[in-house]
Amino acid sequence: MTDILNALVLFMNFVGVPALAYGSQLALGALGVTLIFGVLRFAFFAHGDLMAFGTMVTILATWGLQAMGVSLGVLPTALLALPFGAAAAVLAALSADKAVFAFYRKQRAKPVVFFIASVGVMFVLNGLVRIIIGPDDQRFADGGRFLFKVGEFRDWSGLSEGLAIRTTQALTVVAALIVMVALFRFLERTKMGKAMRAYSDNEDLALLSGVDPARVVRWTWVIAAVLATLAGVLYGLDKSFKPFTYFQLLLPIFAAAILGGIGSPKGAVVGAYIVAFSEVMVTYAYRKFAMYLGPQDWAPEGLLQLLSTEYKFSVSFLILVAVLVTRPTGLFKGKVF
Amino acid sequence: MSGQDTGGPLLSGRGMIGGYGGADILHGVNIEAHAGEIVVIVGPNGAGKSTAMKALFGMMPLREGRVTLRGADITALSPQDRVKAGMGFVPQxxxxxxxxxxxxxxxxxxxxxxxxxxxxxxxxxxxxxxxxxxxxxxxxxxxxxxxxxxxxxxxxxxxPEALMLDEPTAGVSPIVMDELFDKILDIAATGPAILMVEQNARQALNIADRGYVLAQGENRYEGTGADLMADPEVRRSFLGG
Amino acid sequence: MSAGTRIAAAPASLWRGPLLYAGMAALLIGVGVLQGWNVALSILCFGLISAIMALGVNIAWGYAGIFNVGVMGFAALGGLAAVLVAQPPVAEAWAAGGAGLGLSLLAVAVTVAIIVLVRARMARGAARGWVTAALIGAGYAAARAAFDPAVDAIEAVNPASQGYLGGLAAPIVLAWPAGGLLAALAAWGIGKTALGLRSDYLAIATLGISEIVIAVLKNEDWLSRGVKNVTGLPRPVPYEIDLQASADFVARAAALGLDPGEASGIAVKGLYALMFAVVLGVLIWLAERALNSPWGRMMRAIRDNETAAAAMGKNITRRHLETFVLGSALVGIAGAMMVTFDGQFTPASYNPLRFTFLIWVMVIVGGSGSNWGSVLGGFLIWFAWVEAEPLGLWLAGGVVALLPEGSAAADHVQAGAPHMRMIFMGVILLTAMRFAPRGLIPERTGR
Structure with missing residues (x-):
């Protein structure tokens, strides 16, 4: 019995908790992508770099606050700096829209044109981030490191395996939950939220009903940029900030959005957790886990790892291809046109 | 939203000429509707029925002609502004x-x-x-x-004071069609002018106060629903005998 | 910019293309005079390689509207071909792990065969799905059981310089077609599953594939030495050192007023440039012929109106697959050429901005659907990419001059300057899309 509990705790510690945190970060990113897709009808390829941009400004503001001696105690200072980063990301997104995408909207260009234009935006944002903060790893988490540590859990439970929850992980899940609830309330309850959904559902009819497309587009960028910054900051607090890693997050984020049904916010959240759990579970080494569940004094040969962690992208990719081949509309019937 | 009632038509399009970019589809179409009236536009495929309705609603730019609502010129208004001015539109x-x-x-x-x-x-x-x-x-x-x-x-x-319906019964069963027409009569009884394009010409003319028969982008016949139903020419050419 | 939204512009002047190419040549000559001929020839060589990649992307995009964002993966596969073709085989590694690898391959083949057989006999339904999944699991475990020890054994063989299986020790020039073949095979597999998706989905799928290819090359040391890199690849041209040791060569260089070091570099790069130019010439000739053949006309008909072409009985998916495979093969060839030129294979250096999106900038700026345009784009954008660095440094120098010498801010600006090229590229792409959506040398539409 203790063995089973130990195995469970082990699994929670190395798969459950990290995947939950990672899934929350992906969900925030995927929500942005799916909203942009729903309203503007193209895959926004610069989303990873928008995340990096917002996070970078947040980091700079964090350093500034730290230099002034401001601190949030156990919570990371970055939370206080977040509004600066979000504002910068919103500004960047709105400028990109005004300078680039508005023109093609007026022309009623095909989605692929928007898509290529977003590659241009990606280059610019990427360059800005690399110039301002550099291409290297940055760590900016401060405050309390752990909600509780492995040792504390072991003493409390009497098990030989321990469970640790880092402050950043708890923060990620709580913050993501609050933001998601707020977003869904906004979309379901407010006039603007309904207008966004209506516009995404049926653009012509929304226009007939008097929805102002310029406002819908503006709101979409604002929300997506804020979500992107939050996702990026939480990811950076949880792991670390590196511009290139953020670009690479595009793949799991899009996999999540497409799995859930692109254009569907609910789908983006569900898809994000599925992608995150698959990724962590497939790349976790189950050796010790199996030892607890197997017979006494037995140890499996090898690590029992399905794929090495370097191949985690292939998980997103396989999910993506499986969805596209079997059910292109995704779990929640997204748009395919 | 009720304006000054001058006794003229609530909604009127006169001498409408236009099309989408290339050749004209409408070659001078006149349509009007009074408050509380059900007006039906019928005609063969490609006659410009739906186009005429879209022109009235500002979804297709007119090269010539003008559209008025309660006597006020709305030719330059966008569809959204026409909604604000008191028009409603149900696309097909x-x-x-x-x-x-x-x-x-x-x-x-x-x-x-x-x-x-x-x-x-x-x-x-x-x-x-x-x-x-x-x-x-x-x-x-x-x-x-x-x-x-x-x-x-x-x-x-x-x-809306003027409600426009583009083929409301397209693709529904005959029973549902009858039900929908009943509802449309109910709506008309509450006051607005109703203008609709119909493929099911006979049934639509049955409930209509007035009807227009369009062909090749021009007005061909007009009259009360009953008159048009009774006109042998209309029956033979447009109502299938 | 793409099919459909094309604006009926006035026919481009007949002189436009040659003039632009002449301008490009003048730019390279300018570099030769100002920065040295070694630099100019190096840009020319990479420009030729980039032009082939751009041509490959343009064949898929311009002829068929296929949005391939996996260029990096195909280029890297071409690079792998250079290793597999030209490096000497490591007999010890084969002895240590060859059998195990063969066994794991056999396990995969047997698993696939069993699954095919079982699925043919079982009725559709949940049971079949579970059995298939179980078989895949068992097959994977069996393959891994043979694979893991074999890989460990191979990687233990002289790890500092070998630790992999090596190649065929064949002339490296053969790696060019081999790289094309390898990329074509991969493209065929991807195309079979992913073509037919809407364009941005396909883009994300190809992006994913290319990331996986790079991950494999980085981590499967037994195949490519991973991040330990394969250096000292054999060359199809003489080494500079040998030239400098040749009295004859030194005398000739002296007659031209060059020092032997510089002259040897110029000679080697010049030879490379010649070889690359021949390859590019052949490929562009073939591409132009194909474009103007019945096949090319059909491709464009399909691109411009898929529904009509399908109604005429054209097999669109099959044609799309053909162009995707062809285009990817070109990228593979160029990838092998690039590794040959570099003399080393470094999987960690593959970066999607440089190897995928930069190529896209070349195609869009040069002219979607236009082979000559894409090739020009390849030269011009590569030139801009290389020269953006000194330009960025120069701009940074201006800023630094205003800052206190040696201050942290000055260092920071100096360090960030090379990344200016990203912003340049983004601005170039966006400007071209906006103001010259059909590119520098637009596609001839024949209308």
């Missing part, structure tokens, strides 16, 4: 927000209104009781006839 396809609930569809219909829409919504629900029952269901999950009711209900939410 894509006329509901499929992913949104029936109630939200109606709310979107009243999007432009600043005042309380609950009274109008109750009115729509009393007109279409089935919608009240299914108010929480996504419109995309309803049957074809019910979707048409949602579409009409959505357009009614601005309390």
């Amino acid at each position: 396809t894509g006329n509901v927000f499929a992913s949104m609930s029936v109630e939200e569809n109606l709310e979107m219909g009243g999007f432009l209104r600043e005042d309380d829409v609950s009274e109008t919504m109750e009115m729509v629900f009393s007109l279409f009781p089935i919608l009240k029952e299914k108010r929480r269901q996504p419109a995309g999950e309803l049957s074809g006839g019910q979707r048409q009711q949602v579409a009409v209900g959505r357009a009614l939410m601005t309390r």
Whole structure:
């Protein structure tokens, strides 16, 4: 019995908790992508770099606050700096829209044109981030490191395996939950939220009903940029900030959005957790886990790892291809046109 | 929204000429509708029926001619502004927000209104009781006839003085069609002018106060519904004998 | 910019293309005079390689509207071909792990065969799905059981310089077609599953594939030495050192007034440039012929109106697959050429901005659907990419001059300057899309 509990705790510690945190970060990113897709009808390829941009400004503001001696105690200072980063990301997104995408909207260009234009935006944002903060790893988490540590859990439970929850992980899940609830309330309850959904559902009819497309587009960028910054900051607090890693997050984020049904916010959240759990579970080494569940004094040969962690992208990719081949509309019937 | 009633038509399009970019589709079409009246536009395929309606609603730019509402020139207004001015339009396809609930569809219909829409919504629900029952269901999950009711209900939410319907009975069964026509009579009884394009010409002319027969982008015949039904020429050429 | 939204512009002047190419040549000559001929020839060589990649992307995009964002993966596969073709085989590694690898391959083949057989006999349904999944699991475990020890054994063989299977010790020039073949095979597999998706989905799928290819090359040391890199690849041209040791060569260089070091570099790069130019010439000739053949006309008909072409009985998916495979093969060839030129294979250096999106900038700026345009784009954008660095440094120098010498801010600006090229590229792409959506040398539409 203790063995089973130990195995469970082990699994929670190395798969459950990290995947939950990672899934929350992906969900925030995927929500942005799916909203942009729903309203503007193209895959926004610069989303990873928008995340990096917002996070970078947040980091700079964090350093500034730290230099002034401001601190949030156990919570990371970055939370206080977040509004600066979000504002910068919103500004960047709105400028990109005004300078680039508005023109093609007026022309009623095909989605692929928007898509290529977003590659241009990606280059610019990427360059800005690399110039301002550099291409290297940055760590900016401060405050309390752990909600509780492995040792504390072991003493409390009497098990030989321990469970640790880092402050950043708890923060990620709580913050993501609050933001998601707020977003869904906004979309379901407010006039603007309904207008966004209506516009995404049926653009012509929304226009007939008097929805102002310029406002819908503006709101979409604002929300997506804020979500992107939050996702990026939480990811950076949880792991670390590196511009290139953020670009690479595009793949799991899009996999999540497409799995859930692109254009569907609910789908983006569900898809994000599925992608995150698959990724962590497939790349976790189950050796010790199996030892607890197997017979006494037995140890499996090898690590029992399905794929090495370097191949985690292939998980997103396989999910993506499986969805596209079997059910292109995704779990929640997204748009395919 | 009631303006000065001068006794003239509520909605009128005169000498409408235009098309989409290339060749003209309308070659001088005249259509008008009075308050409380049901006006039906019939004609063979390609006659320009739907185009005439879109021109009245500002969805197709006119090269010549003018459109007036309550005597005021609205030729230059965008469709959205025409909604504000008191017109409602139900497109033939894509006329509901499929992913949104029936109630939200109606709310979107009243999007432009600043005042309380609950009274109008109750009115729509009393007109279409089935919608009240299914108010929480996504419109995309309803049957074809019910979707048409949602579409009409959505357009009614601005309390339009002129309601335009583009082939409201396309693709529904004959029973549902009769039901829809009954509802349209009910709506007309509450005051607005109703202008509709219909493929089911006989049934539509049956409930119409007046009808227009268009052919090749021009007015061919016009008269009361009964007159047109009785006209042997119209019967032979446009109503299939 | 793409099919459909094309604006009926006035026919481009007949002189436009040659003039632009002449301008490009003048730019390279300018570099030769100002920065040295070694630099100019190096840019020319990479420009030729980039031009082939751009041509490959343009064949898929311009002829068929296929949005391939996996260029990096195909280029890297071409690079792998250079290793597999030219490096000497490591007999010890084969002895240590060859059998195990063969066994794991056999396990995969047997598993696939069993699954095919079982699925043919079982009725559709949940049971079949579970059995298939179980078989895949068992097959994977069996393959891994043979694979893991074999890989460990191979990687233990002289790890500092070998630790992999090596190649065929064949002339490296053969790696060019081999790289094309390898990329074509991969493209065929991807195309079979992913073509037919809407364009941005396909883009994300190809992006994913290319990331996986790079991950494999980085981590499967037994195949490519991973991040330990394969250096000292054999060359199809003489080494500079040998030239400098040749009295004859030194004398000739002296007659031209060059020092032997510089002259040897110029000679080697010049030879490379010649070889690359021949390859590019052949490929562009073939591409132009194909474009103007019945096949090319059909491709464009399909691109411009898929529905009509399908109604005429054209097999669109098959044609799309053909162009995707062809285009990817070109990228593979160029990838192998690049590794040959570099003399080393470094999987960690593959970066999607440089190897995928930069190529896209070349195609869009040069002219979607226009082979000559894409090739020009390849030269011009590569030139801009290389020269953006000194330009960025120069700009940074201006800023630094205003800052206190040696201050942290000055260092920071100096360090960030090379990244200016990203912003340049983004601005170039966006400007071209906006103001010259059909590119520098637009596609001839024949209308």
